[in-house]
Amino acid sequence: VSVFLNAGGRNQTAPLLYGWMHEDISHSGDGGIYGEALVNRAFQGSGATIGALPGVPGSSVVSSENPILPWGPVITGxxxxxxxxxxxxxxxxxxxxxxxxxxxxxxxxxxxxxxxxxxxxxxxxxxxxxxxxxxxxxxxxxxxxxxxxxxxxxxxxxxxxxxxxxxxxxxxxxxxxxxxxxxxxxxxxxxxxxxxxxxxxxxxxxxxxxxxxxxxxxxxxxxxPETFHDRPNGIRRDLGQAIVDLGTKVLRFPGGNNLEGYSIEQRWKWNETIGPLRYRRGRVGDWGYTNTNGLGLMEYLQFCEDGGIEPVLAVYAGYSLDIWGQDGVSFPEDRMGDVLQDILNELEFVTGDISTPYGALRASYGHPEPFSLNYVEIGNEDWFSSTYPYRFPILYNGIKQAYPNITLISTAYNENANYNISIPAGGMWDTHHYEEPSFFLESFDYWDNWQEATNNEGVTIFVGEYSVFQIDTPDGVVNFSMPLGEHIFFPTLMAAIGEGVYLLGAERNPNVVKMSSYAPSLLNLNWQNWTPDLVAFTADYDQTVLSASYYMEQMFALHRGAETLPVTTVQGTFDPLWWVATAEQGDGVVYFKVINSGNSSVPLTVDFDRTFSAVNGTILTHPDLGAFNYLDNATAVSPAPITNLPAIAAGQTAFTWAVPAWSINVLEFEMG
Ligand code: AHR
The missing domain is CATH 2.60.120.260 (Galactose-binding domain-like)
Known part of the structure; x- marks a missing residue:
């Protein structure tokens, strides 16, 4: 493959492209990023403990199923x-x-x-x-x-x-x-x-x-223990740091399904997650265990503020799931005013100054300055619901009227909903993809000209949940019962390659794809609701495992660059090599990200219209495409410096290198 990079015709990259999705699933909130070290601190109930996790002294495993436990007080722990x-x-x-x-x-x-x-x-x-x-x-x-x-x-x-x-x-x-x-x-x-x-x-x-x-x-x-940024009632320090270290620019919370509740009553009620802990009742979360709500609205926002992360606040949109797997339950149209008012109260609590009633309440809880909030997502995965066509416009219009500068995100779009709903220009659509590797490879060009092709001028995209969920199967249909042999339990190199190709496709369409986040993000190894996850952890901070997918995303996020560079293909085509080029402002540094999804190395030539003086590189690879990181082998698939890059002579404009099989690479050129 041979490509030519030139300086003209650039686009700005999407500054918030690489992000994080958090909901309390797999005990990633209570027992996860929430810094509280004690289980069942107020006797609200907790997970049962059965058996022991291999290799983790003192651990216990519940089940890889979704356990539905009775709500009720217990002495567990x-x-x-x-x-x-x-x-x-x-x-x-x-x-x-x-x-x-x-x-x-x-x-x-x-x-x-x-x-x-x-x-x-x-x-x-x-x-x-x-x-x-x-x-x-x-x-x-x-x-x-x-x-x-x-x-x-x-x-x-x-x-x-x-x-x-x-x-x-x-x-x-x-x-x-x-x-x-x-x-x-x-x-x-x-x-x-x-x-x-x-x-x-x-x-x-x-x-x-x-x-x-x-x-x-x-x-x-x-x-x-000491928390992230030493906040009282704060975030577990090492996990908060892992989120920031990925290069996370945006955080979507609090769900996910866990926003919606298994009934209207059990939804995530923002106003029950604020104020003194003594008055936080907690709730049965959607993932089968008690949420104390100690990790509440202000704790999330404070974490974003401390971590330099843009919050994407998902608000309850009048639709809850159903514990028995039937259709969910919705607020009727004539009661949607209540849902809207609750959202407006929540937004006033977050952004209102202290002259407003909810802004004053927030101030009384220790944060007089309004939080910055520019993105609100209306619900979660509402393509499951037939009622979004009336719920979405009521909420969209009502929020927009009060907060014209907040970008609103829809969770359903014609493509995967059973109905027609349009997203006004300036709005965003949150897509979710739990798929096979080949889906992601084939979707490399999915966002090319997407707005024009779909009549969505001015609408942009948040790839809010994605992961390679299983290996390629003959029918290509994802099986959520996670059969052995098909399902990917921990992100493999193959998964990272598939996701990486998809993210390169996003990166080269910065006018369309503005944000992305893998999901779910965190897995407490003692309670598995869902696999695969970006990061696995136990109580022991030294046992946190960053996955191949985490490292891939981190490599991309830390080398996003400020502007995309036009790349002309001189010889060859995409597949098995996939690439994108970006530059930092001032043109001093050019990043060339290149993935080889094939099983043999592929020669690559990159010609520049200018000289470069040095090149460094980072590679993520492994001889086994199915390799993954786990407790006993936590860095099996982890980034390493590329050691066989060619020596660079003064005045050089051409670079040649063989891209190793099954590898994800970032090449960093010092220009001039
Ligand atoms: O990420 C796990 C779940 O997948 C989320 O809660 C939901 O939005 C999606 O179905």
């Missing part, structure tokens, strides 16, 4: 220390939202250390740093004469007698825990050690000689 009895009670609600408390009965004959411990989200990472602990406690009127001198908090091993860090909350002589009202106590644990594994616990303990015969109630027990 908690154990007593010493001879205490644990039970749940409704007698002393912490708030209308958190009505269940843990009752800890300490027998009269108790001796030594007594208390409770929490096992974390299938374990707990313990490493040097500050841990912020807090809990609400209430006492029954003490039945003995003792009085409390201290309560101890500690991080400890669940396997050995090691105690990694400890602190005490002192009580002056004669005081006791209130028996009239809940009191919140908090303390910091300064930890200096790295525990050898994540099988650790957080314990709250008493000296039995001071409390034997007493009963204590606990609720909203919380432990935060």
């Amino acid at each position: 908690w154990q007593g220390i010493g001879s205490v009895d644990l039970s749940l009670t409704l007698l002393h609600p912490l708030s209308d939202a958190l009505r269940v408390a843990l009752q800890v009965d300490i027998p009269f004959n108790a001796t030594g250390e007594v208390g409770i411990l929490n096992e974390g989200w299938w374990g707990m990472d313990v490493r040097p740093g500050t841990y912020n602990a807090s809990f609400y406690i209430l006492s029954d009127k003490p039945r003995n004469n003792g009085s409390l001198s201290h309560i101890d908090l500690s991080l400890r091993s669940n396997l050995t007698s090691d105690i990694w860090a400890t602190t005490s909350i002192p009580f002056s002589n004669g005081t006791n825990i209130s028996s009239f009202e809940w009191t919140q106590y908090s303390a910091q644990l300064e930890n200096t050690v790295r525990a050898p594994n994540s099988n650790n616990t957080f314990a709250i303990t008493f000296d039995a000689s001071e409390v034997a015969g007493n009963t204590y109630y606990f609720d909203l027990v919380s432990l935060f």
Whole structure:
């Protein structure tokens, strides 16, 4: 293949092209990016734990199915220390939202250390740093004469007698825990050690000689390690960093299906995800487990602000899924005004200044400045619903009227919906593709002239969910029951190549494709709702696995360039080589991204209309097209410098190299 790059006729690249999609699926929110280290902190229920994950000490696996658990309080994740009895009670609600408390009965004959411990989200990472602990406690009127001198908090091993860090909350002589009202106590644990594994616990303990015969109630027990940008109630630091490190420019949240709910009542209600945690009820998420809503609207927006990421806020659009797999349920047309009003309230909360009621509410929760919000997505995958044709225009027009500068994104378009709906110019369409590799290769030119060909002048695209979901099959139909042998559980090199070709097609159409994000993004290896995912993780920060697809996207995102360069094909055609060229502003650097989807190397010549003085390259490849990254081989498919690039002489304008089989490459030319 031989191509010619020249300087003229450029387009700007899409500045937000590479992004991230987040919803709480596969415990990627609670037990994932939400920094809370304790499972079931307010006894709202959590996932059951069955069995152990191979290679992950102390882990447990639920199921790769979509488990539907009963909504209800459980003690999962908690154990007593010493001879205490644990039970749940409704007698002393912490708030209308958190009505269940843990009752800890300490027998009269108790001796030594007594208390409770929490096992974390299938374990707990313990490493040097500050841990912020807090809990609400209430006492029954003490039945003995003792009085409390201290309560101890500690991080400890669940396997050995090691105690990694400890602190005490002192009580002056004669005081006791209130028996009239809940009191919140908090303390910091300064930890200096790295525990050898994540099988650790957080314990709250008493000296039995001071409390034997007493009963204590606990609720909203919380432990935060240091978070991304040190935010209280913030994001797990390493996972937040992984999102930013990809080069993420845009974040879509909070769903996905998890926005919609398995009934109208169970939808993600923005106003129940804000304010003090004590008043956040939580909900049964769409992926079969409790969402505490600790990771709420403001936490997402704060993360975007800290990470320099543009938020795409998906708003509830009056349609919920159905838990039993039947058609979903929609607000009737004459009730859509309620849905619109709720969205307008939400947008005022996000963007209103403090003179507005919801802006003032946001300010009272610690963010007086309005958040920046330029993109709102109306619903999720509404091609499943026959009611979008009346819901979309009502919401589109109503939001547009109040917020003319916000770009609105439709989730359904004629192509894959059963009805006709048009997206006004200036709007966007969110497409979703879970497909086979050949679909993506064949879609390389899908966006070429798309607006003209489809009569969508002025409409642009957010490729909001995509992944190579299974290998190529004879009928090309994706099987969501994920049969062994066909389904891709962890992104393989083959998947990254297919997705990469599709993304190159997006990159060379910056007037059409403005954003993209792989989905789902994060997988807690202890709870698999959906595979494949971009990043897999456990409680142990050192076990986070970045996939081949992550690395491909990162290579592209970090070398997006400011402008596309026209490329003339002198000899050969696309397939098996696929390419796009971009330049940084000022012309100092040209990026040539090239993928070889074939099984043998292909000679490539790139001729420039100018001289270049150096070339560097990064390659993602592996001898096995099915290779993937996993716990025991986390960097099997990871980027490496290209070591066999030709030496460059002064005044050179032509570059020749053989592109290795099954490889994704970014060549970086220093011009001049
Ligand atoms: O990404 C997983 C799910 O796939 C999303 O929740 C939904 O939008 C899509 O069907």
